[in-house]
Amino acid sequence: YQALSHEIFVGGGLPLWGGVFLDALYLYRNDDYTRANSVAAFRKTRQDNGHFFYAGLSRPIVEHISVALAYYGTINVSNLAEFDFRRHVVAALLQVTY
Numbered sequence: 001y002q003a004l005s006h007e008i009f010v011g012g013g014l015p016l017w018g019g020v021f022l023d024a025l026y027l028y029r030n031d032d033y034t035r036a037n038s039v040a041a042f043r044k045t046r047q048d049n050g051h052f053f054y055a056g057l058s059r060p061i062v063e064h065i066s067v068a069l070a071y072y073g074t075i076n077v078s079n080l081a082e083f084d085f086r087r088h089v090v091a092a093l094l095q096v097t098y
Contacts, residue, residue: 003033011054020059027052039082048083051075058095068093 011025029050036042051074058068074087 002035003031005032006030016057018059020057023054023056023058025052025054037080039080044079046078046080046083048076048078050077058093064097066095066097068095 006029008028009026011023013021013023015021027050029048029052031046031048031050033046033048036044037046040046053073054070056068056070058066060066070091070093072087072089072091074085076083076085078084
């Protein structure tokens with residue numbers, strides 16, 4: 001994978017009501033592959049723009065244990081259709097910290 005990549009990342013969190021905590025993250029990644037791609041019969045290079053999202057709500061239950069609801073999203077826009085995709089995942093979590 002010979003590529004030139006550039007990324008921008010922004011994230012933060014803040015406390016809400018009742019001990020609930022909100023986290024939100026965004027990552028943008030630009031991948032510019034330097035070699036012609038075999039999927040395109042070696043006629044053009046691959047260029048991707050990836051958008052990665054995360055949002056989560058968490059709340060402690062007792063010391064060292066919390067519950068969370070999270071969203072993970074990925075949107076990859078590519079000039080080659082085989083690499084163009086979207087993925088959305090929602091997860092419920094039981095978190096244990098020590």
